[in-house]
Amino acid sequence: xxxxxxxxxxxxxxxxxxxxxxxxxxxxxxxxxxxxxxxxxxxxxxxxxxxxxxxxxxxxxxxxxxxxxxxxxxxxxxxxxxxxxxxxxxxxxxxxxxxxxxxxxxxxxxxxxxxxxxxxxxxxxxxxxxxxxxxxxxxxxxxxxxxxxxxxxxxxxxxxxxxxxxxxxxxxxxxxxxxxxxxxxxxxxxxxxxxxxxxxxxxxxxxxxxxxxxxxxxxxxxxxxxxxxxxxxxxxxxxxxxxxxxxxxxxxxxxxxxxxxxxxxxxxxxxxxxxxxxxxxxxxxxxxxxxxxxxxxxxxxxxxxxxxxxxxxxxxxxxxxxxxxxxxxxxxxxxxxxxxxxxxxxxxxxxxxxxxxxxxxxxxxxxxxxxxxxxxxxxxxxxxxxxxxxxxxxxxxxxxxxxxxxxxxxxxxxxxxxxxxxxxxxxxxxxxxxxxxxxxxxxxxxxxxxxxxxxxxxxxxxxxxxxxxxxxxxxxxxxxxxxxxxxxxxxxxxxxxxxxxxxxxxxxxxxxxxxxxxxxxxxxxxxxxxxxxxxxxxxxxxxxxxxxxxxxxxxxxxxxxxxxxxxxxxxxxxxxxxxxxxxxxxxxxxxxxxxxxxxxxxxxxxxxxxx
Numbered sequence: 323x324x325x326x327x328x329x330x331x332x333x334x335x336x337x338x339x340x341x342x343x344x345x346x347x348x349x350x351x352x353x354x355x356x357x358x359x360x361x362x363x364x365x366x367x368x369x370x371x372x373x374x375x376x377x378x379x380x381x382x383x384x385x386x387x388x389x390x391x392x393x394x395x396x397x398x399x400x401x402x403x404x405x406x407x408x409x410x411x412x413x414x415x416x417x418x419x420x421x422x423x424x425x426x427x428x429x430x431x432x433x434x435x436x437x438x439x440x441x442x443x444x445x446x447x448x449x450x451x452x453x454x455x456x457x458x459x460x461x462x463x464x465x466x467x468x469x470x471x472x473x474x475x476x477x478x479x480x481x482x483x484x485x486x487x488x489x490x491x492x493x494x495x496x497x498x499x500x501x502x503x504x505x506x507x508x509x510x511x512x513x514x515x516x517x518x519x520x521x522x523x524x525x526x527x528x529x530x531x532x533x534x535x536x537x538x539x540x541x542x543x544x545x546x547x548x549x550x551x552x553x554x555x556x557x558x559x560x561x562x563x564x565x566x567x568x569x570x571x572x573x574x575x576x577x578x579x580x581x582x583x584x585x586x587x588x589x590x591x592x593x594x595x596x597x598x599x600x601x602x603x604x605x606x607x608x609x610x611x612x613x614x615x616x617x618x619x620x621x622x623x624x625x626x627x628x629x630x631x632x633x634x635x636x637x638x639x640x641x642x643x644x645x646x647x648x649x650x651x652x653x654x655x656x657x658x659x660x661x662x663x664x665x666x667x668x669x670x671x672x673x674x675x676x677x678x679x680x681x682x683x684x685x686x687x688x689x690x691x692x693x694x695x696x697x698x699x700x701x702x703x704x705x706x707x708x709x710x711x712x713x714x715x716x717x718x719x720x721x722x723x724x725x726x727x728x729x730x731x732x733x734x735x736x737x738x739x740x741x742x743x744x745x746x747x748x749x750x751x752x753x754x755x756x757x758x759x760x761x762x763x764x765x766x767x768x769x770x771x772x773x774x775x776x777x778x779x780x781x782x783x784x785x786x787x788x789x790x791x792x793x794x795x796x797x798x799x800x801x802x803x804x805x806x807x808x809x810x811x812x813x814x815x816x817x818x819x820x821x822x823x824x825x826x827x828x829x830x831x832x833x834x835x836x837x838x839x840x841x842x843x844x845x846x847x848x849x850x851x852x853x854x855x856x857x858x859x860x861x862x863x864x865x866x867x868x869x870x871x872x873x874x875x876x877x878x879x880x881x882x883x884x885x886x887x888x889x890x891x892x893x894x895x896x897x898x899x900x901x902x903x904x905x906x907x908x909x910x911x912x913x914x915x916x917x918x919x920x921x922x923x924x925x926x927x928x929x930x931x932x933x
Contacts, residue, residue, distance in 0.1 A: 404454060415459070423440050427657065508671060510664070524683060527673075530673075536738070550666075561724040573595055594737075622666060623648055635655060638651070639651070697738055699754075703731055704719065712742065721740040730906055779821050801819065838871055838873040846912045849908070890921045
């Protein structure tokens with residue numbers, strides 16, 4: 323995803339609409355006590371999807387929110403909160419401001435925006451609303467009164483569930499203030515999940531039916547608390563295709579280095595639910611061994627922040643008698659990590675009884691009546707699976723919501739696929755009888771580690787990493803990462819640096835001169851050849867990420883590629899050609915500068931495929 327910038331430009335349209343709500347200059351009013359309302363869903367609860375009479379599969383959800391949409395929505399909700407605050411509707415103000423805060427944490431945004439919280443939205447507010455401290459107002463509006471019987475009953479249920487999960491995690495006696503805070507924050511996340519974030523939550527929980535049995539099998543065998551499996555919900559929404567801004571992959575969102583430490587050696591491993599779950603369990607066990615046998619909350623926090631950050635915070639505790647717990651170091655952690663535990667609790671509490679919180683989600687038994695789940699043992703063409711299941715490829719993608727509208731293959735080995743009821747055994751038998759085949763799509767996958775040609779540079783007196791990178795035509799961060807260097811980048815005379823794909827690299831590497839097509843972005847070209855945008859800029863000494871149609875770029879792909887030309891036949895579709903060549907639809911559209919999937923007979927298409 324692209325980094326968001328120029329917040330005021332993004333949100334200008336919203337501000338023009340919302341600014342009217344802050345006209346005049348009313349002074350802030352003191353908050354009053356607010357009571358919880360009855361449990362009422364924020365909108366109509368979608369009816370459970372049922373299989374159409376023709377046997378095709380119903381859709382289970384929509385696409386995830388983008389960073390830009392997240393910023394726009396958060397700003398709009400913050401404006402709603404201020405307008406409600408000015409008209410003394412304090413409960414609506416609390417809900418809107420809190421939802422804006424949580425959305426900033428949930429979205430795949432840069433860390434500095436998450437750390438600033440609601441203050442990140444301040445530049446986008448109209449001038450006469452900037453005097454308000456959004457975060458201070460939110461703190462003032464904390465709910466303190468629970469007069470309503472339904473609200474008290476809900477709070478009691480959340481209290482019991484949080485205590486049950488803490489007992490399961492071995493944290494049986496947190497301080498009263500810590501427990502009260504955790505319960506309140508868990509309640510806030512539950513409100514968020516059943517309110518404005520309902521669509522994402524329901525989509526993730528419908529996927530949960532496929533992956534939960536595997537997660538529970540592995541965690542039970544490893545003697546890990548079952549509710550710790552909701553980390554997969556927080557990390558990816560139970561989506562094996564999920565990819566983060568930090569290049570983390572799969573259901574458990576492993577980055578490449580950590581994944582390799584736990585046996586995930588290629589792209590298929592990262593998206594193999596069973597293999598990646600075993601890796602996650604091993605990682606959690608290692609974290610628990612570092613922090614102690616009853617420290618699952620610290621382990622969960624370390625899963626988000628890294629064990630180094632948690633160890634650093636623990637070292638700041640000077641008093642030898644003070645407990646080494648999550649609660650003692652929480653203030654030392656980034657905001658995202660502080661809220662990782664209440665988010666985990668909220669998912670587990672709702673999972674214990676979704677209907678209590680207004681989710682009309684099908685049970686495991688109802689899902690079994692709607693779908694069969696077949697385990698696809700290796701990466702397989704969706705067109706082939708659709709043919710075996712007797713349904714259309716579009717219906718297959720809609721039923722398996724982690725597959726996007728252009729996906730041509732299953733995302734990894736041992737992939738659980740929703741298929742029409744009654745077809746599982748037949749499909750499983752057909753797949754078992756087929757010879758193993760792996761489509762040639764590895765070049766497209768950013769997890770694969772196929773190193774380009776390199777040369778060695780010997781550090782001289784006066785050299786800096788930036789100067790060496792510029793001299794060799796590579797990005798400084800790429801050069802640092804390649805050689806395991808961390809800030810501050812200190813070099814010593816005589817030190818040998820491995821320079822990836824820089825000027826002077828071995829001529830044996832594939833070298834492609836690519837002509838930029840209409841509509842190509844730097845990211846498009848990088849994905850096309852399985853390299854990074856920084857690599858392309860370094861190889862071509864580009865000062866900007868902007869490309870022009872017709873521009874020539876020198877590319878050093880991470881594996882040997884050949885240019886393949888295909889002539890469009892009568893009745894051909896882009897999906898059929900992509901499947902025939904072994905690439906994706908996006909690959910063909912980028913390489914050929916296509917703006918739509920419409921083709922004409924006789925048209926020639928090119929693709930770059932492994933030699």
